[in-house]
Amino acid sequence: MRKLPLIISGLFFALPAAAQESEPTNEPKDKVEMKEDMPAAKPGSSPGSTPASIPAPIAATEPPPPPPPAKTATLSTTTNVSGPAVVANDESWKFEYHGYIRAPMRVGVGKRDNPGPGQSSTTLHSPLIPDDQYLSWQSTPHNKTDWAELFLSLGNAWAKGTVSIQGYSFAEGSYSNPVSQLGIADGYVDLTPDLGYENFRLALRVGAFSNKYGGAGKYDAGEYDTYMFGRVHNSGEALHIEYDIDQDNSLIFEHGVGFKKPDPNHFNNARFTMLHHAHVTFKHSEAMQFSAHYLNSWTQEEERQADPGIGVGAMGESLVPYNAARPSATSITNIPDGKMWVAGLDARFDLGAFGYLYGAYSHVGLDNAVTVGRAIDVIHSSGAGEFGLGVVENYLGPACVDTAFGTDPTIHGHGYYPQPTTGFDTMRPCSLGNGKVDTLLGQYEFSLTNFTQQSSGGQKFWGDGPDLLLKLYGMYNKVTSDYAPNDGIHKLKFGADLAYSIMPWLTAAVRFDRLQPNSKIPEQSFGILSPRLVFKSKWNTHEAITIQYSRYLYNQRECAAGTPADGIVYTPGEEKCVGPSPSPVPPEGFGATYVSQTGQRGAPSTRPDVNVFKIEATMWW
Secondary structure (H helix, E strand, C coil): CHHHHHHHHHHHHHHHHHHHCCCCCCCCCCCCCCCCCCCCCCCCCCCCCCCCCCCCCCCCCCCCCCCCCCCCCCCCCCCCCCCCCCCCCCCCCEEEEEEEEEEEEEEEEEEECCCCCCCCEEEEEECCCCCCCCCCCCEEEEEEEEEEEEEEECCCCCCCEEEEEEEECCHHHCCCCCEEEEEEEEEEEEECCCCCCCEEEEEEEEEEEEEEEEECCCCCCCCCCCCCCCCEEEEEEEEEEEEEECCEEEEEEEEEEEECCCCCCCCCCCCCEEEEEEEEECCCCCCCEEEEEEEEEEECCCCCCHHHHHCCCCCCCCHHHHHHCCCCCCCCCCCCEEHHHHEEEEEEEECCHEEEEEEEEEEEEECCCCCCCCCCEEEEEEECCCCCCCCHHHHHHCCCCCCCCCCCCCCCCCCCEEEECECCEEECCCCCCCCEEEEEEEEEEEEEHHHHHHHHHCCCCCCCCEEEEEEEEEEEEEEEECHHHHHCCCCEEEEEEEEEEEECCCCEEEEEEEEECCCCCCCHCCCEEEEEEEEEECCHHHHHHHHEEEEEEHHHCCCCCCCCCCCCCCCCCCCCCCCCCCCCCCCCCCCCCCCCHHCCCHHHHHCCCCEEEEEEEEECC
16 A cells, blocks of 8 residues: 555656647657557648657567466557456456657758868758658657556456557757647547356447557567557457357457548548448467458548638738638538558467468458548558548659649649749648558567477576567558659568577667668668667566667668659659658658758758667666
């Protein structure tokens, strides 16, 4: 009982602090297993406006111990680890807490081509790199941004209520940005009644929550920190049923419905989005698991009424001429209801001495999905058309944004990226969110110590000693799109991570990734090599301090100054050089400036960095 005053005191300090942290409006996720976000206006939608990025999901620093033998039905959880657990069949009320912190100090190194008096030729700044937007296909874990979350629960063996506090861009190391403070992101109740049958278990979750489907890792979202089928963001319900066929084989069913309200910003295409999802799993002991998934999100909301105050700008200037022809507050109008659905299969295998293997295939289908909001996070994207964070921008091409000027949305729309030669009000081809993305993802993990122990008849290795751990992983995507330049492109990224646990407090590791975002434009491809040292208090622990250097290897680092990507008309995503993610990392991230988004990539301030240094603290509980 003496712990309770300490916990309560800690909350009084934690809650005000959480209200001040801010995520770099860059996904982005993406969430650590949870990465909610509140995007600002889309780039180019209004001067100085940028969408929010999403920090990456939580990943436990060490594998947790083997699960207890007692079986209880559990829905997809929001984090991998937790505080004191509620004991099965215990009707007393208990307080639980769990959370995660990722706090990096990241410094990018650049140079001035013509330094002036008193200026060094070397510059130091927040990293300008192409892979730190969580909600972008180019995302990697090499240099993630900061993130924190706290889950608080009260419950017993029958019922438990949970709320979460989440945020990013810590104000003490940055500036106070309310957009990055997600506040109370989750609020839900879990019911786990005892039905009187040992081989039949049921769990019901109701409220606002995020469940996850298709993470490649054994205990987290995998080395690319994304979900093959979806991490749902919704208010709704999810019913989870487990049935034991015999001692070694089980069937698991899950079904849910819900909704996601969009950001009402006029420059956001997304509308009120409905969600339905169903999953079935066959599990053979802990050795293998096969699952099938289906998730469907769709919109059928009427166009929103215009805000009378929309005709006044930030400085009080009149915007009436711009809004006079605008029939509603909805960005895109007069198009069919949108739909994005995901279906696929995955399998995971515990190979004993030979390690762990995960493989998955997913199909994302889109029909006029530019209006579908962020009910589903899937393959590095949040929803389909909300700001620049969804599948449309990440895969299909530039989204049509404004059809309120009498244009035919089936032919072209009003783009959010300005044309360098003709200005913002130039019509150009764009995507209404019609197409599909087929994806393959694989991950393999091999522990040398585990191999030697189990192959000689010993027990499974749980990380409590020296070890050499190898991880191999890769993702392939094929795109079919109504936006011709992106139709038929192939995306491929793969890599390896090798870590040697030398002593209880020291691990030496190196990671390499190769990314090919567009098979039609090899100049956009790049690689990342990151050696690192990890310091901990013991072999298995909750905290880690990482010191890392990253070297970025670009096929083509710079575009010619002032030259549009195609030599005639600039089209975003077709730069003949490494490009920023569709949703940049403002205010100082690569691709965040007006100039860099209009094809003028020759300026030193918009060149991606080659060298990045990082000191990072992570902890979970």
